[in-house]
Amino acid sequence: MNDQAAAAHPVVLDKFQDPDWTARGERRARVALRALETLWFNTGTLCNIECRNCYILSSPSNDALVYLTRAEVEGYLAEIARDGLPIREIGFTGGEPFMNPEMIGMAEAALEAGHEVLILTNAMRPMMRGSVRSGLADLARRFGARLTLRISLDHWSAEHHDEERGAGGFAKTVEGMRWLRDAGIRMAVAGRTLWGESDAEARAGYARLFAAEGFDIDAQDPGLCVLFPEMDEGAEVPEITESCWGILGKRPDSVMCSNARMVVKRRGETAPVVLACTLLTYDRQFELGRTLREAARPVALNHPHCAKFCVLGGASCSG
Template identity: 65%
Template sequence: MSIRTQDAPPRLNPAKFQHPEVTLKGERRAQVALTALDTLWVNTGTLCNITCANCYIESSPRNDALVYITPAEVAAYLDEAEGMGVREVGFTGGEPFMNPGLVPMLDDVLSRGLHALVLTNAMQPMRRYAEPLRALLARHGGARLVVRVSLDHHDAAVHDIERGAGSYARTMEGLEWMAREGFTIHVAGRVGFGHDGEAAMRAGYAAVFARHGIPVDATDPVALMLFPEMDAGRDVPEITEACWGILGKSPDSLMCASSRMVVKRRGAERPAVLACTLLAYDARFELGATLEEAARPVALNHPHCATFCVLGGASCSR
């Protein structure tokens, strides 16, 4: 197995992804309209219990650029989102379980009959809430609550390159605990961590899941999501209106056609709504203070739009 051994990719021309309406070549830039609000994402804050080697949002034990959002603030957005037909609420970070209000937020979501998705590393912050999580599961069952655990590679040594020595073992302990408690578990890995091919990656995960009693189907692309590596400095093509026909894709298939994310910036009086979970710091993707204000088209004016969504075909939602 080779790990990140490819030659360094070409670097991005800084003149790309600048104008909201046209590309560097003068072609009309693709835009995506919000067709339905299926998923509301909530960033619980950028603080995390670990510092990864390549975190798209630069989470760490010291990064509080996005501060803890409160249950009351989230409830106001849930009220608005319910009127727009939302079906799922996703919680991401940072590490969501660093936010002391996460379990009450989950309880609110599930009490409304909505689905909830939590992205976590399943380490100590989650385990601190063992009893409240058991109570949550007892009240609502496990069908509408999915916990997606970041396990970057099925090999411990490779995973620990990204997340630090011993992190694989601590995450596996969390996975085993959730399996014993009856939670619905999904796993997220990274395809950039090996070049053996997707089939081999899934086979490696399947062996780990079987060995540890983790009820995840490694052949299911939702239960085991393998995300493309994100490098905003890598040269990628700008997405034009013509690309939809060339690639045989519909703009409706992209995350920004069916989701929005709420964040609270350090020092801000109130949260803001962004177009995308991946672009928390780019002001061009901040769309307003309410979901109604944010229900406008999004210009695909960032390298992640091409790498992750259009060409990578990835989605953070189920």
């Protein structure tokens, strides 16, 4: 490579270091925001349990992301209305969202603004508090199927689920799901692909469980029974270049950051910020600004999760 070519195509020694160039000196793929259809709010990283493979290291002691408030959520809802953004779904994730004392109020604000609401929960003790159950029942009566709770049920068997979440976790989560069933609250499930099953085998196992429990969840619907690939930052994965779209037969608008953003509030900071992705919570290069307008710029796929989870794994956190 001559000096002119080297200047145009710098070689980076390690992967996922430069937002513009791969380690081999190829143009890194970027994803433009096609349309903002899903806005996520991370309600805080505190959780009632500590899972073995938590995507963002939530635990009873991790407060790196602090609790959002209803007022902060309403600020973004006002921006959506003012700018006529095409948001269909507002998602709430954590941590465990129902540890946030304003979770019911935040969901109410999003529903009153006319959006569909998706809340990710382990359906354990925080959700089963009396005040939370009465709040959820009220929202379900008022807004019906526009409210969905996606339950973290890592596997259809107690044995494997409890490997991830601790002994007795499966029974507690299923107890919460039974309450949601009886309250008429719409449910979905999120599972994991840790155990080497085929997609068909995993869905058949979930289908048996749903049928036995009378849960109105279609295990064959990937939007209602989401099976997430595992993420390992140490795993060897290829970088995604501009030419990969044609090689893989994929389009940039199939990737989650083409249609979604996430709002977080970091410990010690005075205001929330908008991130490119729900999974890259701690990497500051994916922090795009304080407003949705500022966060509308393209995203460089400069992280192993971009490759393994989204482009190659084809996963999305949205329902």
